[in-house]
Amino acid sequence: xxxxxxxxxxxxxxxxxxxxxxxxxxxxxxxxxxxxxxxxxxxxxxxxxxxxxxxxxxxxxxxxxxxxxxxxxxxxxxxxxxxxxxxxxxxxxxxxxxxxxxxxxxxxxxxxxxxxxxxxxxxxxxxxxxxxxxxxxxxxxxxxxxxxxxxxxxxxxxxxxxxxxxxxxxxxxxxxxxxxxxxxxxxxxxxxxxxxxxxxxxxxxxxxxxxxxxxxxxxxxxxxxxxxxxxxxxxxxxxx
Amino acid sequence: xxxxxxxxxxxxxxxxxxxxxxxxxxxxxxxxxxxxxxxxxxxxxxxxxxxxxxxxxxxxxxxxxxxxxxxxxxxxxxxxxxxxxxxxxxxxxxxxxxxxxxxxxxxxxxxxxxxxxxxxxxxxxxxxxxxxxxxxxxxxxxxxxxxxxxxxxxxxxxxxxxxxxxxxxxxxxxxxxxxxxxxxxxxxxxxxxxxxxxxxxxxxxxxxxxxxxxxxxxxxxxxxxxx
Numbered sequence: 001x002x003x004x005x006x007x008x009x010x011x012x013x014x015x016x017x018x019x020x021x022x023x024x025x026x027x028x029x030x031x032x033x034x035x036x037x038x039x040x041x042x043x044x045x046x047x048x049x050x051x052x053x054x055x056x057x058x059x060x061x062x063x064x065x066x067x068x069x070x071x072x073x074x075x076x077x078x079x080x081x082x083x084x085x086x087x088x089x090x091x092x093x094x095x096x097x098x099x100x101x102x103x104x105x106x107x108x109x110x111x112x113x114x115x116x117x118x119x120x121x122x123x124x125x126x127x128x129x130x131x132x133x134x135x136x137x138x139x140x141x142x143x144x145x146x147x148x149x150x151x152x153x154x155x156x157x158x159x160x161x162x163x164x165x166x167x168x169x170x171x172x173x174x175x176x177x178x179x180x181x182x183x184x185x186x187x188x189x190x191x192x193x194x195x196x197x198x199x200x201x202x203x204x205x206x207x208x209x210x211x212x213x214x215x216x217x218x219x220x221x222x223x224x225x226x227x228x229x230x231x232x233x234x235x236x237x238x239x240x
Numbered sequence: 241x242x243x244x245x246x247x248x249x250x251x252x253x254x255x256x257x258x259x260x261x262x263x264x265x266x267x268x269x270x271x272x273x274x275x276x277x278x279x280x281x282x283x284x285x286x287x288x289x290x291x292x293x294x295x296x297x298x299x300x301x302x303x304x305x306x307x308x309x310x311x312x313x314x315x316x317x318x319x320x321x322x323x324x325x326x327x328x329x330x331x332x333x334x335x336x337x338x339x340x341x342x343x344x345x346x347x348x349x350x351x352x353x354x355x356x357x358x359x360x361x362x363x364x365x366x367x368x369x370x371x372x373x374x375x376x377x378x379x380x381x382x383x384x385x386x387x388x389x390x391x392x393x394x395x396x397x398x399x400x401x402x403x404x405x406x407x408x409x410x411x412x413x414x415x416x417x418x419x420x421x422x423x424x425x426x427x428x429x430x431x432x433x434x435x436x437x438x439x440x441x442x443x444x445x446x447x448x449x450x451x452x453x454x455x456x457x458x459x460x461x462x463x464x465x466x467x
Contacts, residue, residue, distance in 0.1 A: 054329050058465065080331035090326025092317075094258050106250045107330040142321075149326075 007188040013062030024213045035189040037199040040209035083155030089146040093135035108153035120148040139166035158189040208236040247332040251340025273306040273356035281363040296426035311390045315398035338460040374429045382422035385449040392456035
């Protein structure tokens with residue numbers, strides 16, 4: 001059952017890198033227990049938008065509200081509540097999956113860390129590999145472990161930057177099950193994806209980011225067909 | 241502040257346990273410093289009195305040059321899988337990343353010194369008559385200053401294309417006041433001269449350490465934002 005209220009709210013967020021305006025007055029809300037997909041062509045500013053929201057980059061102007069509270073610069077509270085899955089895994093090749101999870105778990109002050117890390121490794125199917133250094137892992141295994149790392153502190157908001165990249169069909173199904181389960185438990189999820197199939201299968205709402213600006217948003221919720229979704233996206237990207 | 245120190249220790253212990261497992265960096269540092277000592281032992285005649293004058297400089301030469309090898313690796317390893325972004329997106333103060341790296345690098349360089357300085361004394365047939373506690377104090381304060389500045393500049397240069405070349409170019413000029421004081425204090429302590437003279441050099445080194453620690457601690461956040 002979906003809860004009401006804004007979990008995350010961005011108001012007029014702008015970001016300039018050098019003399020280039022990368023994000024232009026982005027205003028967007030993410031409701032509690034909602035999956036919002038941000039889609040857009042390459043170079044639209046999707047990753048910068050994510051980095052600003054997570055706190056890795058400081059917006060040039062604009063405000064971010066978390067649960068109605070204005071977020072201060074480099075807020076640890078904000079980072080504690082957001083689970084960020086980026087393009088890279090953020091994992092250490094010389095450490096085993098368990099050591100990687102324990103390291104991040106300590107930084108996020110996760111209680112009952114050992115049990116939780118082992119449970120997550122079972123959930124993502126890496127329990128048998130828990131003590132092997134991850135340098136020999138395939139891209140898909142790394143991505144599974146990266147997903148476990150993100151889920152470890154039980155974040156209230158999940159920010160997933162192209163999470164399905166490099167995953168096989170089984171892992172895609174596993175990830176989708178985890179995402180839907182998290183939504184059911186009230187976690188808000190923001191996804192960047194180029195994979196329309198996954199966007200259509202998962203997202204409650206989609207927003208198109210073009211040239212650093214949110215040009216349109218559409219409610220999906222499984223009621224919009226793939227053809228309709230693609231047609232809408234293409235029309236918004238071309239600006240027709 | 242306690243939470244910054246706690247997070248710094250978590251990061252340092254991750255780096256150290258990683259190093260204990262692979263022994264990549266420390267192995268190279270020990271080999272490098274031992275080779276430098278060996279080459280210098282051939283270059284200078286150990287029976288010559290001039291050796292006494294060379295030893296304080298050599299202590300710091302092997303510390304700085306082997307230390308630079310470790311400093312270069314310290315942030316480059318965080319670029320693997322973009323782990324630095326993982327640290328930056330964690331709910332920790334950016335300065336705890338800096339302190340953690342300072343701690344890990346300091347312990348690594350100290351471990352190398354524990355091997356290379358006795359090897360230096362042995363190969364130069366040097367008999368230690370000074371006060372060992374003062375010698376330790378000079379080495380610890382000097383090394384700490386080197387690591388404080390070196391870690392900061394290693395983070396700064398890690399994003400550059402030729403970081404291995406950039407780090408010494410940035411670091412060595414900044415280290416010169418510290419190294420002048422460290423070599424002088426080491427010479428006084430080793431030659432068992434009046435300790436009062438060494439104390440004034442130690443004060444200078446301590447002031448250098450504190451000043452740069454404060455500056456690097458507060459400026460580190462800005463380096464991280466650019467990475």
